[in-house]
Amino acid sequence: MARADGHGVTEWETRQADEVLVRARGGDTAAFAELVRAQQRMVFSLGVRMLADRQKAEDLAQDVFLQLHRKLSSIQSGAHLAPWLRQVTARKAIDRLRREPKHEVELTAAEGCAVEEQDADPLLEQQLRGLLGELSPHARAVIVLRFQDDLDPVDIARALDMSVNTVKSHLQRSLTFLRERATRKNLQASIRPLRAVNATREPT
Amino acid sequence: MNPDPQDNFENRLRAALQPVEPSEGFADRVMTRIAADAVKRARMGASRWFVMALAASLVAAIVVGEQWQRRQEQAGIEARRQLLEALRVTREKLDLAYQVVNSEARSPSRDAGS
Amino acid sequence: MKTNWHRTIGLILIAAIAAFLPTNNAAAADALLRLPNFDALESKASKVVSISLDEKLLGIATRFLDPKNADDSAARAVISGLTGVYVRSYTFDEDFAYPTTAVDAVRKQLNAPGWQRLVEVRSRKEHANVDIFLLVDRDKANGLAIIASEPREFTIVNIVGSIDLEKLHRLEGQMGIPKLQLEQKESRK
Numbered sequence: 079m080a081r082a083d084g085h086g087v088t089e090w091e092t093r094q095a096d097e098v099l100v101r102a103r104g105g106d107t108a109a110f111a112e113l114v115r116a117q118q119r120m121v122f123s124l125g126v127r128m129l130a131d132r133q134k135a136e137d138l139a140q141d142v143f144l145q146l147h148r149k150l151s152s153i154q155s156g157a158h159l160a161p162w163l164r165q166v167t168a169r170k171a172i173d174r175l176r177r178e179p180k181h182e183v184e185l186t187a188a189e190g191c192a193v194e195e196q197d198a199d200p201l202l203e204q205q206l207r208g209l210l211g212e213l214s215p216h217a218r219a220v221i222v223l224r225f226q227d228d229l230d231p232v233d234i235a236r237a238l239d240m241s242v243n244t245v246k247s248h249l250q251r252s253l254t255f256l257r258e259r260a261t262r263k264n265l266q267a268s269i270r271p272l273r274a275v276n277a278t279r280e281p282t
Numbered sequence: 283m284n285p286d287p288q289d290n291f292e293n294r295l296r297a298a299l300q301p302v303e304p305s306e307g308f309a310d311r312v313m314t315r316i317a318a319d320a321v322k323r324a325r326m327g328a329s330r331w332f333v334m335a336l337a338a339s340l341v342a343a344i345v346v347g348e349q350w351q352r353r354q355e356q357a358g359i360e361a362r363r364q365l366l367e368a369l370r371v372t373r374e375k376l377d378l379a380y381q382v383v384n385s386e387a388r389s390p391s392r393d394a395g396s
Numbered sequence: 397m398k399t400n401w402h403r404t405i406g407l408i409l410i411a412a413i414a415a416f417l418p419t420n421n422a423a424a425a426d427a428l429l430r431l432p433n434f435d436a437l438e439s440k441a442s443k444v445v446s447i448s449l450d451e452k453l454l455g456i457a458t459r460f461l462d463p464k465n466a467d468d469s470a471a472r473a474v475i476s477g478l479t480g481v482y483v484r485s486y487t488f489d490e491d492f493a494y495p496t497t498a499v500d501a502v503r504k505q506l507n508a509p510g511w512q513r514l515v516e517v518r519s520r521k522e523h524a525n526v527d528i529f530l531l532v533d534r535d536k537a538n539g540l541a542i543i544a545s546e547p548r549e550f551t552i553v554n555i556v557g558s559i560d561l562e563k564l565h566r567l568e569g570q571m572g573i574p575k576l577q578l579e580q581k582e583s584r585k
Contacts, residue, residue, distance in 0.1 A: 119302070123300075139312075140315050203294060225299045253295075369471050371551060
């Protein structure tokens, strides 16, 4: 099947999106609801990864779709819809993070259902999601757009309105940070049970 | 052959950041919010138009009122000018009668027989 | 033979007496004269004064009279009770023997019952003629008309309303109006 772009969207899907967009622009609410359903996963996920809170992510996602409804006439085609949504979601999330007081992100269990894969390391993955909260809003957005949405640095730069070099710099530094912190946490996690065992062995 | 640790870490990161779905009924909640927003904007739009129309009317009324007042003032000034001019002319002609009468009175013999 | 002067005094006396006698003829005449278009005069005039102040405009003018100004105060006193002030005055650069057709039309109106010629002066020396008419109704003056013709100026004045001769007399101090019939009335008292 032919791919229209590098993000896994087929030509057929693009044509479908164009038709739905035209109907939605014409005031067809069912068509707009179709657009929401098609894009909600991408928008909501980006919100969750950025804000680390499902309720906040849903509020954000609703805001994004509300803005889409108001600005439908400015969306040129179905192919422009996803980049537009991504850009708006990322910028809104960054704005909200900047307004919120800094706090360490708690590791939460209810962060969505990751697909279970072979060799999955749920604990590490959970740690990584938590460590995202220690990155700056922009760095966090770069990591999420790169590793969740699989965007290349040029598209990330466009979405976040920054230079490609800045994107690459964020990527490099953030990955280094995450790797080091994850390794340290893993070591600490493996050490804790040993200490607990040793503590029970009272010297006689 | 050991996999590249960097690739492994990035794969872990990708796995950690798999997209997730919002809770059930998300699209319906979005459509409800859009409908509520449309009503709110319609009300705001109507009141904004009303306020704008009212503001425009007030400005127009003030401008027209000021113009009217200016015209009234100009009319009043002009009316006063004309009144004083009319009284001046009246005085002048009464003066003329007086002068003629006086000059005749000083030399009545000249007009004898006229 | 009476001189012009004697004739003038006689007319004034008659008018003064008439002012205090009830008249059988209610003012059938209109105090407001129908002033024609003086096109023949206007076309030759170098200066034209055309004033038409009805009751409404007089009211407006009154509001703009300055009580601190002597002329304004005197004017306010004179126009109190008036309902109209009309002036047509034409000034010529040269001696102009203007046609009398239009003027005759005005004189005809002043022949109506109620109008009384108060003053008629003819001066060969100044070549000036001035006629002053008063519309009297039940010993009240309700109208004043002046027709003044000089070689280079022609003027008609028509004042409508309750004319207070006393106040007109008071104007004399400020405006040099001749003391006419009021002196005559005082001399008879």
